[in-house]
Amino acid sequence: MSKVIEVECLVKQFGSFVAVNNLTFSVSKGEIFGLLGANGAGKTTTIRMLCGLLAPSSGKILVSGYDAFTQPEQIRASIGYMSQKFSLYSDLTVWENIRFFGGIYGLWGAELKKRAEELVDEFSMHEFQNVKVESLPMGWRQRISLAVSLVHRPPVIFLDEPTSGVDPIARRMFWETIHQISSGGTTVLVTTHYMDEAEYCHTALIMVDGKIVAMDKPKVLKEQMKAQSMNEVFITLARNGNS
Numbered sequence: 001m002s003k004v005i006e007v008e009c010l011v012k013q014f015g016s017f018v019a020v021n022n023l024t025f026s027v028s029k030g031e032i033f034g035l036l037g038a039n040g041a042g043k044t045t046t047i048r049m050l051c052g053l054l055a056p057s058s059g060k061i062l063v064s065g066y067d068a069f070t071q072p073e074q075i076r077a078s079i080g081y082m083s084q085k086f087s088l089y090s091d092l093t094v095w096e097n098i099r100f101f102g103g104i105y106g107l108w109g110a111e112l113k114k115r116a117e118e119l120v121d122e123f124s125m126h127e128f129q130n131v132k133v134e135s136l137p138m139g140w141r142q143r144i145s146l147a148v149s150l151v152h153r154p155p156v157i158f159l160d161e162p163t164s165g166v167d168p169i170a171r172r173m174f175w176e177t178i179h180q181i182s183s184g185g186t187t188v189l190v191t192t193h194y195m196d197e198a199e200y201c202h203t204a205l206i207m208v209d210g211k212i213v214a215m216d217k218p219k220v221l222k223e224q225m226k227a228q229s230m231n232e233v234f235i236t237l238a239r240n241g242n243s
C-alpha cells in the first residue's frame with residue numbers, strides 16, 4: 001500500500017531537552033494512525049513537525065511526497081490540520097466559517113459554495129449552518145473544525161487531541177466520522193491521551209517521554225501484553241518503563 005507519511009529518526013530538541021527522540025514510522029493511504037501518550041509525551045511537537053509548522057532538529061519527514069525540511073509550505077497547503085485550540089471564528093456562523101477557510105485554501109465562487117454545501121450535508125449540519133459557532137456545544141464545534149480541515153479535500157489530515165473535553169457520546173460520534181473519512185481514502189493521523197481511543201485506530205503508536213514504546217495494531221498489542229484493553233496495555237508499558 002502506498003505510504004502517505006514517512007518518518008525516519010525524527011528528533012526535536014529544545015535546548016538540551018529532547019522532546020521527540022528518534023521516531024521512525026510510516027502511514028499508508030487511508031490508514032487511521034494514532035499517536036498516543038500522556039500529557040508531555042511529545043505528541044503535539046511531533047504533529048507540528050509533520051505539518052511543516054515546526055522545524056525538526058534532525059531526521060527525515062515526507063508527507064505526500066513533500067520533504068518537511070525543504071518543502072514545509074507545500075506540506076501546509078496540501079494537508080488538513082485541526083489543532084488543539086480550534087481555529088474557528090466563534091462570532092461567525094458555521095456556513096461563514098466553512099467559506100472563510102475555503103477561501104484561505106484558494107476555493108472561491110461556485111466551487112466554494114458547492115464544497116460548503118457538500119460538507120454541510122456530509123456532517124449533517126443543516127440545522128446549525130446559520131448559527132454562530134459560539135452558541136454551539138463543544139462536540140459540535142469539534143465536528144465543524146473537522147469539516148473545515150477537509151474543505152480543500154486534502155489527502156491527509158492531522159488531528160491534535162480532537163476529542164479532548166467532550167462527552168463520551170460526542171467522542172464516539174466523532175470517531176465514527178473519522179472512520180467514514182478514512183473509508184473514502186483520506187489518511188488520518190490523530191493524537192490523543194485517551195488510551196481507549198486507540199481501539200478506533202488501525203495502528204497505535206504509544207509514546208513515553210518522546211520515544212516510541214510500542215507500535216502495532218491495537219489487537220496485536222493487547223494479545224502481546226495479555227491485556228483486555230488499551231488502557232491496560234498502557235499501564236503495563238508505563239510499569240515496565242519505571243521498573
Ligand SMILES: Nc1ncnc2c1ncn2[C@@H]1O[C@H](COP(=O)(O)OP(=O)(O)OP(=O)(O)O)[C@@H](O)[C@H]1O
Nearest residue numbers: 014017019037038039040041042043044045046193
Ligand atoms: N517550545 C518549547 N520549548 C521548550 N519545551 C517545549 C516546547 N514545546 C514543548 N516543549 C516540551 O516538550 C515536551 C513535549 O510537549 P508536547 O506538547 O509535544 O507534549 P504532548 O504529548 O503533546 O502533551 P500535551 O497533550 O500536554 O500537549 C513537554 O515536556 C513540553 O514541555
